[in-house]
Amino acid sequence: MPVPLSTNVGPLELESPTMLASGILGISTEVFGRILGEGAGAVVTKSLSTEPWEGYANPTVIGADNGGMLNAVGLSNPGAAEFASMLKKSPDVPVIVSLVGSAEPDFEAMVSEFKDCNVIGYELNLSCPHVAKVGLEVGDDVELVGRIVGAVKRATPSPVMAKVGLGSANYMDTVTAAVDAGADAITAINTIRAMAIDADTAVPVLSNKFGGLSGAPIKPIALRCVYEIAERGGIPIIGCGGISTWRDAVEFILAGASAVQIGSALSGGRTGVFSQVNAGIGRYMEQKGHSAISGMVGLAAKS
Amino acid sequence: MQQNPNVPSVRTVLSVTDETPTVRTLEFADDILASSRPGQFAMVWVPRIGELPMSVMVSETRGNAAFTVRVHGATSTGLYNTPVGGAIGVRGPYGNSFDIRRGRALLVGGGTGLVPLMRLISQAPDDLEITLLMGARTSDEVFFGQRAARMRPDRLDVVVTTDDGTLGVAGNVADEAARRLGDGGFDAVYTCGPELMMRRVVDEARSRGVFVQASIERVMKCGLGICGSCCMDSHLVCTDGTVFDGDHLAKSGDFGYAYRSKSGKSTPY
Numbered sequence: 001m002p003v004p005l006s007t008n009v010g011p012l013e014l015e016s017p018t019m020l021a022s023g024i025l026g027i028s029t030e031v032f033g034r035i036l037g038e039g040a041g042a043v044v045t046k047s048l049s050t051e052p053w054e055g056y057a058n059p060t061v062i063g064a065d066n067g068g069m070l071n072a073v074g075l076s077n078p079g080a081a082e083f084a085s086m087l088k089k090s091p092d093v094p095v096i097v098s099l100v101g102s103a104e105p106d107f108e109a110m111v112s113e114f115k116d117c118n119v120i121g122y123e124l125n126l127s128c129p130h131v132a133k134v135g136l137e138v139g140d141d142v143e144l145v146g147r148i149v150g151a152v153k154r155a156t157p158s159p160v161m162a163k164v165g166l167g168s169a170n171y172m173d174t175v176t177a178a179v180d181a182g183a184d185a186i187t188a189i190n191t192i193r194a195m196a197i198d199a200d201t202a203v204p205v206l207s208n209k210f211g212g213l214s215g216a217p218i219k220p221i222a223l224r225c226v227y228e229i230a231e232r233g234g235i236p237i238i239g240c241g242g243i244s245t246w247r248d249a250v251e252f253i254l255a256g257a258s259a260v261q262i263g264s265a266l267s268g269g270r271t272g273v274f275s276q277v278n279a280g281i282g283r284y285m286e287q288k289g290h291s292a293i294s295g296m297v298g299l300a301a302k303s
Numbered sequence: 304m305q306q307n308p309n310v311p312s313v314r315t316v317l318s319v320t321d322e323t324p325t326v327r328t329l330e331f332a333d334d335i336l337a338s339s340r341p342g343q344f345a346m347v348w349v350p351r352i353g354e355l356p357m358s359v360m361v362s363e364t365r366g367n368a369a370f371t372v373r374v375h376g377a378t379s380t381g382l383y384n385t386p387v388g389g390a391i392g393v394r395g396p397y398g399n400s401f402d403i404r405r406g407r408a409l410l411v412g413g414g415t416g417l418v419p420l421m422r423l424i425s426q427a428p429d430d431l432e433i434t435l436l437m438g439a440r441t442s443d444e445v446f447f448g449q450r451a452a453r454m455r456p457d458r459l460d461v462v463v464t465t466d467d468g469t470l471g472v473a474g475n476v477a478d479e480a481a482r483r484l485g486d487g488g489f490d491a492v493y494t495c496g497p498e499l500m501m502r503r504v505v506d507e508a509r510s511r512g513v514f515v516q517a518s519i520e521r522v523m524k525c526g527l528g529i530c531g532s533c534c535m536d537s538h539l540v541c542t543d544g545t546v547f548d549g550d551h552l553a554k555s556g557d558f559g560y561a562y563r564s565k566s567g568k569s570t571p572y
Binding site: 024025026027028030031033034046052053054055057058059060061062063064065066067068069071073076077078079082086196198200201203205207263264266267268269270271 | 306307308309310311313346348350351353354355377378390392394524525526527528529530531532534536537539541542543563564565566567568569
């Protein structure tokens with residue numbers, strides 16, 4: 001009998017520990033259905049705003065050295081209301097809705113849009129590193145983080161996750177503010193602010209100049225953050241940052257993550273990455289004699 | 304350090320050819336893009352202006368590739384205006400390609416949608432009998448006819464249609480495709496161009512039981528299967544396409560009906 005891959009992230013129950021990270025694909029219920037069919041335990045939407053956003057001009061997504069990816073998509077999304085009307089047509093596809101905004105009223109208004117949708121949780125984007133007035137600029141304002149998380153918790157009975165990143169504040173202060181305001185889990189980490197310059201033309205490549213680095217180059221940093229948040233304790237963690245193999249996923253679980261998100265590894269059409277990672281985690285658990293994911297979470301800190 | 308193939312590589316434009324008053328072909332040296340398969344595309348960076356997906360045009364010079372661009376938005380206009388000696392960045396090729404069957408093939412293209420069909424002709428087996436239908440609104444907008452005939456002197460029949468009847472067959476290219484399919488004898492149909500035209504061609508071919516494939520265009524930001532902008536139902540045009548079988552497209556609720564705008568909103572044609 002195969003090892004069960006189910007895991008709980010606080011109140012969120014997942015059939016497998018691999019999730020589609022926010023920002024990746026994320027605009028179509030048909031695509032969500034496909035990703036869930038590939039074995040993802042949950043899918044997170046693109047970050048939604050109160051109004052539709054077109055995002056930045058291309059180039060918005062390019063490769064980076066050593067298997068990385070650099071993006072400044074600019075949080076393009078059709079807006080929360082439009083997205084909710086799409087979700088209502090597919091009640092059989094459960095999603096975690098990612099929200100981005102500047103203050104409590106933005107988030108409260110958006111949560112109310114999803115009342116009749118199959119939303120199993122909300123992830124608050126407090127960490128996008130390339131759009132002004134939202135994302136990381138909010139995450140760096142620790143007091144504002146507390147107010148936003150508190151407002152969303154009051155607005156919905158669904159689990160609320162705070163996605164943090166590395167900005168100018170100590171990210172652990174952002175974590176503490178979110179935890180104190182009642183967050184059910186922390187997603188760590190977002191992309192890290194970065195850029196690319198073309199030597200031949202002496203031009204920054206991304207139209208926004210600055211973007212977020214993701215993929216393999218940030219994995220050791222993300223792993224360190226998950227470990228640190230686990231050491232702090234008191235909050236379930238979803239690990240994110242450069243996960244592309246089962247070994248990466250296991251490392252994050254051993255660091256303290258109850259689930260992991262996968263994003264850049266889908267590059268080149270690798271939607272099969274979820275089933276591959278799940279299968280590898282299952283084999284690892286059998287070899288090591290683990291009967292549940294929960295028994296592996298944070299083991300590296302206990303060694 | 305490992306160089307990432309998804310970083311734009313800069314190429315120098317070697318020649319610029321005016322195809323019509325609003326369409327130009329820019330040629331450059333690139334061994335990898337030169338061997339692109341028909342239906343594949345590159346992401347083309349026009350420094351300081353933008354980046355857009357372009358089907359890779361075939362060159363008559365070995366080791367060269369080209370882009371054929373129509374003036375439309377800021378980036379296509381920037382590419383169109385890039386002079387000989389100018390710099391463009393390229394990454395790719397991305398996507399799948401046409402499945403070239405044996406026998407008799409009907410190619411149906413409109414405008415710059417002819418680009419992947421030109422590459423198909425250049426890579427077709429010698430014994431393939433090809434009929435190329437080239438659709439345009441008016442005679443000024445017809446291009447590639449002579450180049451196709453030069454690339455393939457034998458077993459290629461080029462037929463031009465113009466909506467206003469100023470050159471070739473008067474009428475829409477999809478009507479001509481339907482007429483030719485009605486005459487019978489084709490083993491496969493390949494099409495690229497405006498989506499409503501392709502939807503008709505796909506339906507006409509399937510109604511007669513003829514294998515058909517279409518190369519699809521969508522808003523694209525990444526070309527890598529990441530951004531989701533090019534989704535068509537549960538599929539991504541960049542990594543699952545650009546070429547899809549007619550049997551797949553016939554079941555699509557999006558093909559010929561809707562695409563995603565830059566914000567990701569489903570937008571009807």
